[in-house]
Amino acid sequence: MKFTQYFLHTHGRDDRKDIRLEWIERAVAHPIREDIQADGRIRRWAKISEAGGKYLRVVLLDDGQTVHNAFFDRAFREVNNER
Numbered sequence: 243m244k245f246t247q248y249f250l251h252t253h254g255r256d257d258r259k260d261i262r263l264e265w266i267e268r269a270v271a272h273p274i275r276e277d278i279q280a281d282g283r284i285r286r287w288a289k290i291s292e293a294g295g296k297y298l299r300v301v302l303l304d305d306g307q308t309v310h311n312a313f314f315d316r317a318f319r320e321v322n323n324e325r
Contacts, residue, residue, distance in 0.1 A: 243267065244308040258313055261298065265290050266312050269300040274320065283310065287318055 243266070245253075252258055269288035277285045282304030290298050299315040302308060 243270070246303065246308060246310045249309050249311060252311065260293075261312055261314070262292075265293070265298055266300050266309060269298050269312075270302065270309070273300075275318075287315065289320065290314075 243263070253261065265288070268290075269286050273286035273288055275287045279285060279301075284302040284304070284306055286300050286302065287297050288300075290296055293314065296314040296316075297318040297320070299311075299313055299318065300309060301311040303310050
């Protein structure tokens with residue numbers, strides 16, 4: 243995986259340092275939902291059972307490979323994939 247400098251900086255924050263790279267890989271490879279932002283960035287979500295069933299949102303650059311952001315999305319709802 244490739245990462246932006248922004249991701250490398252924010253991944254060290256207390257609220258994100260426990261997010262495992264394997265979970266990010268899972269969200270990228272097997273998302274339960276994907277959205278394309280107006281700027282071309284790609285948002286993907288995955289349910290992480292090892293994290294108490296939280297939903298991880300991973301934001302990729304428009305190349306579909308470079309991770310720009312990853313965080314647990316408290317607003318995401320799996321039912322009908324609505325936010």
